[in-house]
Amino acid sequence: AKANGRNCVRLFDPNDPLSSDDNENIAATLRMAVRNDLVHLVYQPIQNMRTGRVEGVESLMRLKMVDGTPLSPAQFIPVAERTGAILELGLWAIRRACTEVLAPGLAPLASVNVSAIQLKSRGFALAVSTILEETGVPGSQLAFEITEGIDMEGQSDVIRCITDLQALGIRIWLDDFGTGFAGLSWLRLFPFDTVKIDRSFLQDARRPAGRAMLEDIIRLIRNRGLKILIEGLETADHVDLMHELGIELGQGYYLGRPVPIEEVRIKAVPRLAT
Ligand code: C2E
Ligand code: CA
Ligand code: CA
Ligand code: CA
Numbered sequence: 001a002k003a004n005g006r007n008c009v010r011l012f013d014p015n016d017p018l019s020s021d022d023n024e025n026i027a028a029t030l031r032m033a034v035r036n037d038l039v040h041l042v043y044q045p046i047q048n049m050r051t052g053r054v055e056g057v058e059s060l061m062r063l064k065m066v067d068g069t070p071l072s073p074a075q076f077i078p079v080a081e082r083t084g085a086i087l088e089l090g091l092w093a094i095r096r097a098c099t100e101v102l103a104p105g106l107a108p109l110a111s112v113n114v115s116a117i118q119l120k121s122r123g124f125a126l127a128v129s130t131i132l133e134e135t136g137v138p139g140s141q142l143a144f145e146i147t148e149g150i151d152m153e154g155q156s157d158v159i160r161c162i163t164d165l166q167a168l169g170i171r172i173w174l175d176d177f178g179t180g181f182a183g184l185s186w187l188r189l190f191p192f193d194t195v196k197i198d199r200s201f202l203q204d205a206r207r208p209a210g211r212a213m214l215e216d217i218i219r220l221i222r223n224r225g226l227k228i229l230i231e232g233l234e235t236a237d238h239v240d241l242m243h244e245l246g247i248e249l250g251q252g253y254y255l256g257r258p259v260p261i262e263e264v265r266i267k268a269v270p271r272l273a274t
Pocket of ligand 2: 058175
């Protein structure tokens with residue numbers, strides 16, 4: 001981003017490193033985001049590759065600055081985690097997914113991305129159970145996607161929190177599997193329900209070595225009795241590969257882009273034959 005002085009409108013390029021001024025602006029935006037309607041969720045379909053039915057949606061956060069400039073999650077999520085704003089925003093996202101998608105029955109399942117900081121924070125599982133009670137949504141319709149590595153210090157707190165969430169019926173998914181953050185040790189530590197394989201493996205699968213690697217990973221996850229969701233399906237070839245490998249769940253631009261809530265019904269309900 002360009003530092004053009006205090007009062008100038010600036011464009012944020014997700015590829016540019018952020019200056020400390022940018023970070024301050026983002027932090028300020030985050031502090032007032034919920035109250036001032038600067039944040040909303042978009043939803044991307046998760047498809048059963050065998051039946052073609054939409055099994056659920058992943059919620060993804062969108063934020064704009066007061067002047068309307070959009071920020072990408074890659075820019076604002078790290079700032080929200082550093083400042084602690086993720087605690088309020090994260091609970092807001094869970095509540096919003098419950099009220100706007102699940103309570104009206106627009107999708108059978110919604111997943112929400114949850115940061116490690118949230119899992120470590122006191123009272124998180126209790127706050128989530130309150131949201132379920134107040135919105136009347138059964139926990140079994142929610143999945144939490146977890147990516148980030150947990151340091152040894154916070155591990156027992158996180159395990160306790162995940163156990164409490166699972167007691168509410170919430171499914172815990174391991175996101176971005178294979179990226180280094182979400183690695184093998186995680187599979188050993190936590191009772192995950194589904195593993196989301198990072199899209200980099202799909203891109204590499206074009207070459208024989210990459211394809212072999214993908215097959216190894218799939219075997220490893222299946223041997224543990226876990227379900228597999230592959231993300232980043234961008235082409236018909238990717239979909240063919242899913243069928244070849246017998247993958248159950250898929251997500252990606254080819255199947256459906258993240259859309260605002262107004263478009264979710266069309267995406268979520270399978271079309272009736274006419
Ligand atoms: P993620 O959880 O891995 O989410 C998937 C990202 O891939 C999303 O980017 C989505 O728009 C994008 N994507 C989906 N299909 C395709 C595809 O076919 N090709 C490509 N190239 N990309 C695809 P987005 O929305 O920019 O989110 C980026 C990351 O920000 C997310 O990665 C997640 O880690 C984080 N994030 C987003 N919303 C939240 C949230 O509410 N809470 C937390 N803690 N993190 C969030
Ligand atoms: Ca995710
Ligand atoms: Ca992911
Ligand atoms: Ca990610």
